[in-house]
Amino acid sequence: MASSIRVRAIASGEITEVQTLIQHPMDSGFVKDDKGEIIPAHFIQELTFEYDSRKVFVADWGTAVSKDPYVKFSFKGGNKGDDLKVSWIDNQGAADTATVKIQ
Amino acid sequence: MRSRLKLALAAFAVLALSAISSAGAADKPDPVADASAFRNYFVKKFPSLKLEDFVNGPYALNEDMRRQWLEKEQFPPYEFSLEMGKELFARPFANGKHYADCFPHQGIGIRQNYPYFDEKEGKVVTLELALSRCREANGEKVISFVGEEMAALTAYMAFTSRGKLFDINIPDDPRALDAYQRGKRYFYTRRGQLNFSCATCHVQYPGERMRAEVLAPAVGILNAMPIYRSEWGGMGTISRRFTTCDSQIRGVPLEPQAEEYRDLEYYLSYVSNGLPISGPGARP
Amino acid sequence: MSMIGSIAQIRLCCLLVPMWLIAGAVSVPAAGSETEFKAAYAAAEAAEKEAGRLRNRWTVTEAALIEAKKAADRGDFDQAISSAKEAEALAKASIFQAESEKDAWKNLEMR
Numbered sequence: 001m002a003s004s005i006r007v008r009a010i011a012s013g014e015i016t017e018v019q020t021l022i023q024h025p026m027d028s029g030f031v032k033d034d035k036g037e038i039i040p041a042h043f044i045q046e047l048t049f050e051y052d053s054r055k056v057f058v059a060d061w062g063t064a065v066s067k068d069p070y071v072k073f074s075f076k077g078g079n080k081g082d083d084l085k086v087s088w089i090d091n092q093g094a095a096d097t098a099t100v101k102i103q
Numbered sequence: 104m105r106s107r108l109k110l111a112l113a114a115f116a117v118l119a120l121s122a123i124s125s126a127g128a129a130d131k132p133d134p135v136a137d138a139s140a141f142r143n144y145f146v147k148k149f150p151s152l153k154l155e156d157f158v159n160g161p162y163a164l165n166e167d168m169r170r171q172w173l174e175k176e177q178f179p180p181y182e183f184s185l186e187m188g189k190e191l192f193a194r195p196f197a198n199g200k201h202y203a204d205c206f207p208h209q210g211i212g213i214r215q216n217y218p219y220f221d222e223k224e225g226k227v228v229t230l231e232l233a234l235s236r237c238r239e240a241n242g243e244k245v246i247s248f249v250g251e252e253m254a255a256l257t258a259y260m261a262f263t264s265r266g267k268l269f270d271i272n273i274p275d276d277p278r279a280l281d282a283y284q285r286g287k288r289y290f291y292t293r294r295g296q297l298n299f300s301c302a303t304c305h306v307q308y309p310g311e312r313m314r315a316e317v318l319a320p321a322v323g324i325l326n327a328m329p330i331y332r333s334e335w336g337g338m339g340t341i342s343r344r345f346t347t348c349d350s351q352i353r354g355v356p357l358e359p360q361a362e363e364y365r366d367l368e369y370y371l372s373y374v375s376n377g378l379p380i381s382g383p384g385a386r387p
Numbered sequence: 388m389s390m391i392g393s394i395a396q397i398r399l400c401c402l403l404v405p406m407w408l409i410a411g412a413v414s415v416p417a418a419g420s421e422t423e424f425k426a427a428y429a430a431a432e433a434a435e436k437e438a439g440r441l442r443n444r445w446t447v448t449e450a451a452l453i454e455a456k457k458a459a460d461r462g463d464f465d466q467a468i469s470s471a472k473e474a475e476a477l478a479k480a481s482i483f484q485a486e487s488e489k490d491a492w493k494n495l496e497m498r
Contacts, residue, residue, distance in 0.1 A: 006178060021178040067336040068180055137497075144497045291492040293484060296445045296477070302495045355444035363442065 005098035016078030028063035050085040132284045141374040158326035158381040160319030164310035181331035184338035188259030196241040205237035214264035220279040227365040248359035254338035261382030271373040286370030295354030327384030419464040427471035434478035443485035448477040
């Protein structure tokens with residue numbers, strides 16, 4: 001099954017810039033479908049980026065983040081060729097993870 | 104009393120005469136002149152833009168939006184739909200055939216030629232209609248013109264044509280000219296309780312705001328289709344945009360791919376001839 | 388017709404109009420009837436059908452028709468008639484729009 005995570009990390013001097021696009025419905029639980037039934041809340045609760053066994057970015061998300069979220073951030077450190085790990089877990093217990101080499 | 108009657112008759116005669124003369128002037132449509140006038144209007148209105156810039160809609164007209172869009176284009180939101188489209192396009196039908204069998208060049212790099220006027224049937228055929236007919240011809244069930252699957256398929260086909268210039272042809276056939284003219288008329292006709300025509304927003308006020316949205320210019324407006332609209336949280340076809348536009352101005356939308364919409368697409372695509380395909384696109 | 392005669396005529400008309408309005412208001416029954424509703428709704432539907440034929444229906448007309456039906460279903464014929472008349476007016480406006488736009492569209496055309 002294709003990964004839900006697209007990620008790219010580029011190191012430039014001291015800073016590594018990370019961009020990620022995650023495929024996820026991010027249903028708020030407030031929207032009704034065609035039949036008038038509530039679409040159950042289904043959203044990423046925690047998104048974590050790890051480098052060198054430490055967390056460089058952690059997001060606690062709720063229902064306000066929209067579908068297919070895109071995140072961009074920078075962190076100090078990060079060398080070309082090293083691994084960056086991305087993982088998320090949602091309110092229904094589903095999870096996904098991806099690892100990418102810093103460019 | 105008599106003089107009043109005479110005056111009334113004279114007035115009516117003048118009106119009638121002018122009606123006849125203007126009907127005479129409602130001559131053969133001149134698409135070449137129309138397209139030229141269409142483009143010149145926008146080029147004059149936005150002198151700092153090159154003609155090909157218009158295909159990016161609001162991003163060509165608003166610096167802040169442009170910056171955000173360029174960032175996101177590194178990881179565009181339509182990527183998932185595009186991948187799905189590629190897969191769907193390649194997947195064989197139950198009878199073993201493929202979409203590629205229905206199109207010239209295997210369906211790759213041809214989006215800029217749609218819509219075209221089918222002289223056999225005497226009607227405009229859009230890309231969506233062609234895909235739908237391909238399914239029908241191969242015993243596959245109907246998919247919605249406004250749904251995700253059609254959006255994904257047209258996204259993939261548009262992607263294979265990225266950079267190619269719109270090349271819409273109006274054959275020397277009075278029916279084709281009629282279809283073009285009907286499309287033009289639809290574009291300028293006011294409709295819905297809000298009494299807007301397509302031109303009201305996209306000719307009179309591009310770059311201005313309609314509530315929170317920045318309006319796109321009409322020239323090049325189909326070049327980015329289909330689009331991932333943040334508002335929709337997903338990919339949407341030309342049919343979806345036309346029908347929702349109508350309901351937004353409080354007009355009951357016609358059926359997707361109704362003759363009016365196909366003619367409209369024909370007109371809008373033709374006047375954007377020479378502008379590059381930028382689809383699939385992303386919009387707020 | 389002399390000037391004075393016409394002024395007298397106008398004055399008389401002014402008097403008559405409000406009288407007619409008042410008379411009209413008094414003669415309307417206190418509560419709308421189902422028969423009245425059916426007539427109003429039929430008129431609205433006919434107009435909307437014409438608008439549909441012209442491919443120019445408005446969403447608000449459809450909404451008013453639905454409102455009228457709903458009100459009638461719960462027995463509120465006053466509201467039902469009011470909504471039906473609104474629907475008819477909206478439908479007629481959309482017909483007017485379609486008819487006038489047949490020529491008016493050219494005014495917006497870029498040449």
